[in-house]
Amino acid sequence: MLLLLVCSTPLLAQTWIWYPGDYELWLGNNMNNRRTERGAFFPPFWKMDSHYVLVEFSKKLDLAQPEEIEIAAEGRYNVKLDGKLQFGSPAKLLLPAGKHNLNIKVHNQSTPPTLFVKGTTVNSDATWKVTFEDKEWIDESGKASDTSATVYLDAGCWNFNDPTELPSAYRLPVETKPAATRKHIQGGELIDFGKETFGYITLHALQGSGTVNIYYGESPEEAQDTAYCETLDRLRVHNGVVTDLATSHSRAAQSSYTVEGSKAFRYVYITRSEGANYRTVDMQYEYMPEEYRGSFRCNDEEINRIWDVGAYTMHLTTREFFIDGIKRDRWVWSGDAIQSYLMNYYLFFDNEAVKRTIWLLRGKDPVTSHTNTIMDYTFFWFLSIYDYYMYTGDKHFLTQVYPRMQTLMDYVLGRTNASGMVEGMTGDWVFVDWADGYMDKKGELSFEQVLFCKSLETMSLCARLVNDGEGEHKYNGLATALRAKLEPAFWNEAKKALVHNRVNGAQSEAVTRYANMFAVFFNYLSADKQQAIKHSVLLNDSVMKITTPYMRFYELEALCALGEQDAVMKEMKAYWGGMLREGATSFWEKYNPDDKGAQHLAMYGRPYGKSLCHAWGASPIYLLGKYYLGVRPVREGYKEFSITPVLGGLKWMEGDVPTPGGNIHVYMDARTIKVSAPQGSGYLYFSSKRKPKASVGKVEEVSKGNYRLLVQSGKEIVVKY
Amino acid sequence: MLLLLVCSTPLLAQTWIWYPGDYELWLGNNMNNRRTERGAFFPPFWKMDSHYVLVEFSKKLDLAQPEEIEIAAEGRYNVKLDGKLQFGSPAKLLLPAGKHNLNIKVHNQSTPPTLFVKGTTVNSDATWKVTFEDKEWIDESGKASDTSATVYLDAGCWNFNDPTELPSAYRLPVETKPAATRKHIQGGELIDFGKETFGYITLHALQGSGTVNIYYGESPEEAQDTAYCETLDRLRVHNGVVTDLATSHSRAAQSSYTVEGSKAFRYVYITRSEGANYRTVDMQYEYMPEEYRGSFRCNDEEINRIWDVGAYTMHLTTREFFIDGIKRDRWVWSGDAIQSYLMNYYLFFDNEAVKRTIWLLRGKDPVTSHTNTIMDYTFFWFLSIYDYYMYTGDKHFLTQVYPRMQTLMDYVLGRTNASGMVEGMTGDWVFVDWADGYMDKKGELSFEQVLFCKSLETMSLCARLVNDGEGEHKYNGLATALRAKLEPAFWNEAKKALVHNRVNGAQSEAVTRYANMFAVFFNYLSADKQQAIKHSVLLNDSVMKITTPYMRFYELEALCALGEQDAVMKEMKAYWGGMLREGATSFWEKYNPDDKGAQHLAMYGRPYGKSLCHAWGASPIYLLGKYYLGVRPVREGYKEFSITPVLGGLKWMEGDVPTPGGNIHVYMDARTIKVSAPQGSGYLYFSSKRKPKASVGKVEEVSKGNYRLLVQSGKEIVVKY
Known part of the structure; x- marks a missing residue:
């Protein structure tokens, strides 16, 4: 290996x-x-x-x-x-x-x-x-x-x-795909490719003399709105030569003409001037070849459809690198990427794509701004490396990238305040999330400190792994000091929550979900406080709702970590199911169930600004693999793993989780659990009202009604419980 | 302006x-x-x-x-x-x-x-x-x-x-130049272009089938030594196509074939295999177009020839940037470049070439090594910027480059020892000079500290010019502290000299010329000590001789600064005249009058390793302009200047020194001085045994026999003295 x-x-x-x-x-x-x-x-x-x-x-x-x-x-x-x-x-x-x-x-x-x-x-x-x-x-x-x-x-x-x-x-491969339907509308032609897709439009038998405009849409509304659609191509054809009017590049039109630039779309609306003609339209679908190693099936077809659309969303956004969305930005963003990595570990297990993206996000020295200019995205970059190590066991990459971890952390440490905390300085984008409501970005945000603290802990762990004793000591000291300041600075006993921020040393009154949910799965608070947060924040509707799948990812992860798989299953069906009911063929950048019709398409003050295929929309892939099939690495690269399957209201479920040595397979219904692992060893954890029986090995009761069973790699184990 | x-x-x-x-x-x-x-x-x-x-x-x-x-x-x-x-x-x-x-x-x-x-x-x-x-x-x-x-x-x-x-x-222009002589020697042909030159060899009517080898030489020995000459071209001609065997590039041989790569040479020796033929050879001389704004003429034809060959040497080494030598390195080196800049101010006054070279030498952040990897070259880079400002008055450039001055100085300051001094760390090349004898590079070299101190002073001056008050304070403090340590650390009262180095706090016994001569023209020692150094070091033959024109530049500058123009004139005639008598058509990287014949060609353990056209060989250009014509800026950009003409044993001399607004012209003989300046104002300084008379203005006696006269721009002033 x-x-x-x-x-x-x-x-x-x-x-x-x-x-x-x-x-x-x-x-x-x-x-x-x-x-x-x-x-x-x-x-x-x-x-x-x-x-x-x-x-x-x-x-x-x-x-x-x-x-x-x-x-x-x-x-x-x-x-x-x-x-x-x-x-x-x-x-x-x-x-x-x-x-x-x-x-x-x-x-x-x-x-x-x-x-x-x-x-x-x-x-x-x-x-x-x-x-x-x-x-x-x-x-x-x-x-x-x-x-x-x-x-x-x-x-x-x-x-x-x-x-x-x-x-x-190097180029990504392409495959020709036909249009699903075409119809004439208002002097143009609206072509539907049946679902969200990505690639290059090809016009066949393009000839005559005149202009052809191609308007792209993730929705029919966008494609037909020639004044406001986000992307377009304008071509001129004359004497058998086609000119792209944006780039001024010209090419002889052979029997077909394929546009220069790839686009994301489900629909295209094509208009042409009098003398210009084409016969048919198809597309060159461009994709990164990936093997779907992870899988998930259950009795609930809506959940199966959510998993499939999530996987397709991940596949569309997994290109040379993990990008945010395929229509608009098409850029690599650290906060988006760390979620893509996590989903990837439960779907493609494409380690090379993770490493490429980590290198690209880091860039070179000197560091002149936060990653993507965003403070929180810098911290997600650190966190992603330890995740990568845990899932893959690839210490070699960690060694290679460690010097750039150090210089990025130097940059962060050079921007801390007198309390050793980070606050937005001129030039820092304090992002957190796109929120439907006012979010204060001033002073010390609890969310940023929690991420900063985890980043320091990550540095300390990585320093140890690369034998940088001095670094380990330094980062560990900084992490411990910051950790000790978190509760005094942000915990509000009356609100039973970490408040949103502290400005000039004074706690604000605002409570948001962000720091609270991260504190839960970073285990930064006592069990009591974590359970308190579940009710005072996570399940409290008076706290500002999260409307991006981005932060829903963590919100639902926090609830899963607190054992709320049943509630999360309902949420998945409501939220991702909601998008499906709106006709989604890939998952969105943002979804507010209260929006109606074309409101769903708007963002950034633009009628079609929203991305309808956004990587962070695919989080059920991760949640279903990690918190329902329940598979995760305990030691790096799955040398040791744990399997904690939870039905969360399903009748049965079955799936694969990739590891470096092959897939861990899990099946569960109300009476039976079957697991097999190709490498390493680990415990299967489950609860049972009666005394369970295993086909291999000895079941141990760890607490009343809670059991574990050592799983060795090799043949399948069947547990009756 | x-x-x-x-x-x-x-x-x-x-x-x-x-x-x-x-x-x-x-x-x-x-x-x-x-x-x-x-x-x-x-x-x-x-x-x-x-x-x-x-x-x-x-x-x-x-x-x-x-x-x-x-x-x-x-x-x-x-x-x-x-x-x-x-x-x-x-x-x-x-x-x-x-x-x-x-x-x-x-x-x-x-x-x-x-x-x-x-x-x-x-x-x-x-x-x-x-x-x-x-x-x-x-x-x-x-x-x-x-x-x-x-x-x-x-x-x-x-x-x-x-x-x-x-x-x-952008490409430098070329001009076709004919060969001076050609003669057949041992199956090949030796072609002499009459003097050191640079460009591309052209073979006319190259045809047949076989190989043609072109061996380049700055000397006939080198060109004919096919096994050891430093540069060569190997061509294959076949079916009318010529292939460069080093690059594998092929091209149809038209009526003539010009080689791909430029070379430095005076001689080429060409051999060919049986079937390959060419008729004649000429060359494409490649050069940077420069106006010779500076000039110098005097009664001594040898000095005139030294000036001419120096100017030609400067012209050959002034390419897109100021390079060291045209044959071997063809690289930009900071220690070489600062001398080219200084000569340039007395010859071409090509400010753009100086700025380009300064940018290139600095590169970008992060700084990962000293400039060209050489500690002393880092310091020369700082010094060159203040020189540039003084000669040109270009504060805008200083403002643009100042951030990179800061980060380079951060690098230096990050490598000082407990005494605040620099010593060679792993990865630092402590160069000083090519010496014919052992030179210790261990510990704190007095030479490096003197340059470091001057660099800190330069930073302080530049910080003030760009209104960085905090920086000025910091750098000034560091410079003052280091300056105060120089004499205690390195002055040896018995030797009346700064010793070469200090290792583990102990002064060594060695005295070299380097730190002593820089201390003189940086005015780092009292007038008494400076005069002592003149005899104990500079004019002391038992101190290791300098054999590069590189350090001779500073040695002779130090002597001029001490008023030894007569002695320096003799040295110039001996040393540069010596090279001319050896047949030099451009000045060399190193010259030891004790060497004989082909010994003059060897360096770096290679028989033709020495560069016979090296920028640092041209220093008489600078010395004659600054210390004989005696022109220098007193305020930036010659807003104020001083003219201190010194015949140094000549009967008469005459010349031009470029300034941003035009040339300052100086003529002097035993009885008459004529000066004119196109801009600014400044004093003419001279000594006279009798009371002098000026055609314009009023001569003031500043001390017994020493006079000054305010020179305003405009018409020529004639002084009889």
Whole structure:
């Protein structure tokens, strides 16, 4: 398994390599820059970083016999064997037997410097070392310095295992999909692709002379509102040449013309001027190939449909990276991404996508703003790394990214106030959530301190894992100090809740759900206080309602953590079921059941500003896997796991949860539990009114009516309870 | 004059603009990466930084009437007028009358994002603001944040004033130059171009089938030593196609074939295999167009020749940036560059070249090593900025670069020891000089502390100029504290000298020239001690001799500062005259008069490792202008100047020294001084045994036999003395 964790390709099978994080930044910039707004290029408003333009790749060799290697690179390169520069940029090199140093420097400004080496035993892979400055100066006699203090990392890679498969040429695959219906409306044509989708519109037999406008909509209202739809294409056809009027690029119209830019839509509305014609329309569906390793089925078809639409929402938003929504932003946002990661662990278990997204969100030093400019998103970035480690056991990634964790935390620590707390400074976006009501962002927000404290704890844990004793001590000290301040600063005994914020040392009167629910699943409060919060906040309708699936994710997680699976099941059916009843074919950025008709489409002061396919809408995927099938890692990478299945009102349920070594399978009905695990071991926890019986192993009663059973990997265990 | 200082183009005349320093980094990376070693690509060993890939350009407008602008950009771009995105990437835009905000974002990974806007009154120039992150987020209602804390700088520019003159397409001009002689030697042909030169070899009527090898030499020995010459080209010609065997690039051989890569050489030795033929050889001389504004002539033809060869050496090494030498490194080095700047102020007065080089040397944050990895080179970088300000008066540049001065000084301050001094840490190259003898680099070197102290003083001065009161206080405090430690730490009263270093608190016994000579012209010691040093160190042959023109520059400057112009004149004739007598057509990286024959060519353990055209070889340009013609700025940009002509043993001399407003002209012989200045005012200082007479103004005696005369700009003043 270790090899899988180091890189997605096993050793001795050569793969393209690069400076870790650099390809990811470059690919991510390309992706983030594909956003358009009504024909205008719309790039992110935070700093976009670049790859190192020169990278040295090196490997210490010890060869039993001579061997010839083939070398390919993206960029201009040189090759040094034992310090001696070879002529030109050799495509082949004969390595003599014995111990040798092989160093290859690649320069590329436009795309990341990458390298591919193929020999018998010498092959480019993640065991190669890389640096962006080797500081290898020589003295007057020609002797190279031996005190260079150069910092090396292990090479980054993905799955480009063929010399012709250039990383910079990577594109997501596409598949042609037909339209479901088309009808003429008011001089244009409205085409419905049957469900939310993503890709490129193709016009067949586009000819004549004139303009063709394509208006995209996640709803028919949006597609037909030519003045306000969020995205569009304007084409001119003339003399068999089609010009994209936004980019001014021209191309001969063959039998078909596919637009340049991908879009998200279910509907397109197409208008054309007199002389321009086309025959039919279809689309090139663009997607990231993913295996649906996780699964969930139960007796409730509405819940099954919620899981399916959630999975499709996740699939649409899982592109080169985990993005927020496919229509509008198409950017990578840290707060959205951490939820995508968690859902991913219960669906695709695509670790490479998680790592790519973490690299991209972090960018490079110097840190000039919070992640995505948002304070809370910085903290979610820290939290996501420990999550990743727990689900995958990939300590190697943690080691590679740890230096950037340190510098981001330095940035945060450089912005704390006299109390050691964070408050929004000029340039900090204090987001929390999109709320239907006033939310104060001034002073010390309890929500931000809770996340900050957890981030410090994460730093301390990671410091220990990478053997940074000094760091562990420092971060642990800071975390302990902050943790001790939380209750005195924010707990209000009368309200039985953490208040929303403290301004100039004075507690506010406002209570919001955010800090309270995180305090629950971070276990930051006593059991008594947690149960109090359940009633004073979580189940209290007078506290401002959460209307984004984003924070519903945590709200429902907190309730599950407090054993409220029955209530959460009802909520899922009401809230996600509500979207389905509104016709959703993917889940939304925000949903307020009180809205009517086209109100559901509006956001940001724009009639179609809302994203109807937003990753954070898919949280049932996570909740059903973690709190109903009840599977989670107890030690990193599922070396140890726990399975705590809870029907939550269902008659039966069955599903798979991916782990590094295969899927954990769980079946449960009112009398039977079946589990199987492919690796590791862990306990199955359940309650029973009568004495349960297991097909393998010995059931232990841990408290009155609560049982556990040790599950070893291998064959299925059936429990009658 | 101010406009000239802000940018090289006047306002209202549109020019291509970019993020300041970014184009410079990109162009510099290209240049630094042109080094080759015997056909192998040889990039620098320090971090190469990149431009920001996305830049926002903005301008606040107040138009009396509507006007149309034309927009061109290198990169994909969008245009916002008053916050509203325009469709596509408009090449024209009609601006309404009144107050408006115009924002244009340009994205480009391969080359720096640049912008060109041309209207009636709205034109891209250095008054536009630029940023790499506008942090312009919106809230749920669509309202843009008003607390973005975005940092803006003024746009950078040079002299690309036409929309078709793309900055990324910039190339130095070339001119065809014939060979001086050609002769057949041992199956090859040795071609002499008559003097050191730089450019591309062209082979005429290259045809047949076979290989052609071109071996370059700054000496005939090097060109003919096919196994050890530093640079070469290997070509294969076949079927009318020529392939460069180092890069594998192929091209049809027209009537002539010019090699891909520029080289430095005087000689080339060409061999060919049986079937390959060419008729004649010439070259494309590549150069930076420069006006020789400075001049120097005197009665001594050897000195005139030294000045001419120095000027040519400077011209060859003044390329897109000031580089060290044209044959081998072709890189920009801070210690070399500060001398090029100083010579430039007395020769070309090309301010743009200085600024470009300063940007490139600094790179971007984070600082991961000293400048060029060399501790002393970091300090020279600081010093060069204050020099630049004094010679040019360009406070605008200082303001733009000041944030990077701060972060580089943060790096230095993060590496001081308990005494507040710098000593070489792992990864620091403590260079000082190439010396013919052992030089200890351990512990606290007095030389490094002197430079560090001056750097802190520079920071304090610059902080004051940019109104950073807190910074001024901090840096001044640090400088004062360090200054006070220098004498106690390093002065040895018995040796009447600053010792070379202190290891673990103990003064060493070694005395070298470096710290002593810098202490003289930084005025860090009392007049008594300075005079003592003159004899105990500078004129003391038992102290290790300096054999590089690099440190001779400062050694002779120190002697001039102590009034030893006669001795320095003799030294110049001996040392630079010595190189001329060895046949030099440009000045060398290192010259030891004791070496014989081919010993002069060797360095770094390589027979032709030495550079025979090295910028730091040209110091007489600076010495003759500053200490013989005696012209220097007293206030920034020559608002006030001083002219202290000293014949130093010459019968007569005459020359020009450039200033921002024109040249200061000086003539002097044993009885007459003539001066004229185009701007500002200043004093002419001179000594006379009899009472002098001036054609204009009143001569004042400042001390016995020493006089001064106020020189106003305008007409020539003649003094009889």
